[in-house]
Amino acid sequence: MEIRVNPTRMELNRLKARLAMAVRGHKLLKDKRDELMRQFLVLVKENKKLREEVEERLARSFQKFMLARAVMSAEAVEEAIMFPQVQLEVQLDVQNIMSVHTPKLSWQQVGEASDSIYPYGFAETSGELDDSINTLSELLPRLLELAEVEKSVNLLADEIERTRRRVNALEHVMIPELERTVRYITMKLDESERANLTRLMKVKDIVRAKGI
Amino acid sequence: MMSMPKIAVIGDRDSILGFKAVGVTTFPVTGPEQAKAVLRTIAGDETYGVVFITEQAAAAAQEAVDEFQQQTTPILVPIPSSQGSLGLGMERIRRNVEKAVGADILFGKEGR
Numbered sequence: 001m002e003i004r005v006n007p008t009r010m011e012l013n014r015l016k017a018r019l020a021m022a023v024r025g026h027k028l029l030k031d032k033r034d035e036l037m038r039q040f041l042v043l044v045k046e047n048k049k050l051r052e053e054v055e056e057r058l059a060r061s062f063q064k065f066m067l068a069r070a071v072m073s074a075e076a077v078e079e080a081i082m083f084p085q086v087q088l089e090v091q092l093d094v095q096n097i098m099s100v101h102t103p104k105l106s107w108q109q110v111g112e113a114s115d116s117i118y119p120y121g122f123a124e125t126s127g128e129l130d131d132s133i134n135t136l137s138e139l140l141p142r143l144l145e146l147a148e149v150e151k152s153v154n155l156l157a158d159e160i161e162r163t164r165r166r167v168n169a170l171e172h173v174m175i176p177e178l179e180r181t182v183r184y185i186t187m188k189l190d191e192s193e194r195a196n197l198t199r200l201m202k203v204k205d206i207v208r209a210k211g212i
Numbered sequence: 213m214m215s216m217p218k219i220a221v222i223g224d225r226d227s228i229l230g231f232k233a234v235g236v237t238t239f240p241v242t243g244p245e246q247a248k249a250v251l252r253t254i255a256g257d258e259t260y261g262v263v264f265i266t267e268q269a270a271a272a273a274q275e276a277v278d279e280f281q282q283q284t285t286p287i288l289v290p291i292p293s294s295q296g297s298l299g300l301g302m303e304r305i306r307r308n309v310e311k312a313v314g315a316d317i318l319f320g321k322e323g324r
Contacts, residue, residue, distance in 0.1 A: 037312065037313070040312050040313075044305065044309055044312075047305055048302075048305055051301050051302060051305065055292050055301065058292055059292060059296065059297070062227065062293075062294040065229070065230045065294070066226075066294065069226070077229065078229065080233075088218075088234065088235045089216040090216065090217055090219060090262055091216060092217050092261045092285060105261070105287075132230055133233045136230050136231065136233070136234050137233075137234040140234055143264065143289070143291070144219075146289060147262045147287045147289045148287070150287075150289055150301075150304070151284075151287045151289075153305065154281070154304075154308055155284075157308040157309075157311045160311075160312040161312065164314075
């Protein structure tokens with residue numbers, strides 16, 4: 001199974017250097033994988049919690065919105081929220097977790113600095129609509145948080161998988177193969193050393209037998 | 213990085229109307245084809261940083277969603293619609309865990 005190589009001392013040295021490098025790389029990658037995993041587990045737990053919360057609150061907001069739709073006509077609802085008062089803008093930054101570039105979101109509301117988030121007057125709309133929009137606007141930061149965490153989890157999972165593949169390839173393919181080849185060359189060299197030795201002894205015997 | 217990205221939401225009209233009021237750009241879609249088209253448009257657009265999509269729409273346009281997911285930005289997040297949750301978002305978390313850990317360790321207790 002070993003790689004076809006010339007069993008020479010030079011080749012042996014070269015392979016030994018490669019083996020040492022592979023072992024070092026393997027150790028480093030293993031450390032990287034472990035640390036990634038630790039970060040991942042923290043994030044993924046947060047992700048799960050966040051999603052549960054968001055889904056539950058979103059369902060509540062939808063419920064309220066449905067109520068609003070029920071007491072007001074569809075046109076009235078649409079008209080009411082036609083022109084949003086506020087505009088949410090997000091800032092997308094990159095955060096580096098173990099050389100995985102994950103997004104980091106920050107956000108701010110832009111719009112007229114009025115004290116109301118409602119894009120309509122109160123005269124023609126129902127309280128249910130206010131309620132649903134209020135819930136939703138409270139929820140939005142959590143939604144953005146969820147987006148950030150979920151994407152990070154996704155990216156980390158990809159990176160962990162990649163790293164694990166590399167660790168496994170080194171551990172189960174590269175390193176054993178190199179070790180086998182090193183052993184093969186060492187044995188080959190030893191063998192020729194022994195052959196050389198016996199030959200010398202033999203020659204010495206012959207010389208001695210011929211008489212001084 | 214860039215000039216302030218915005219937020220968008222894709223889904224059926226009833227589910228996303230409320231988002232409009234809080235300043236999110238809405239893309240109402242009715243069928244799978246439309247959902248795909250909208251996703252592809254947004255994917256190539258730098259204007260949006262975060263895109264929410266209702267699970268119903270995401271399920272209908274699965275390939276487009278997968279494509280979208282390959283990109284770092286915009287971030288695509290499935291959310292439940294007004295018809296309730298399909299469990300797609302949770303499923304995604306579970307898949308991530310499985311991919312990274314090799315086994316499902318978070319949701320194991322809930323009987324699968």
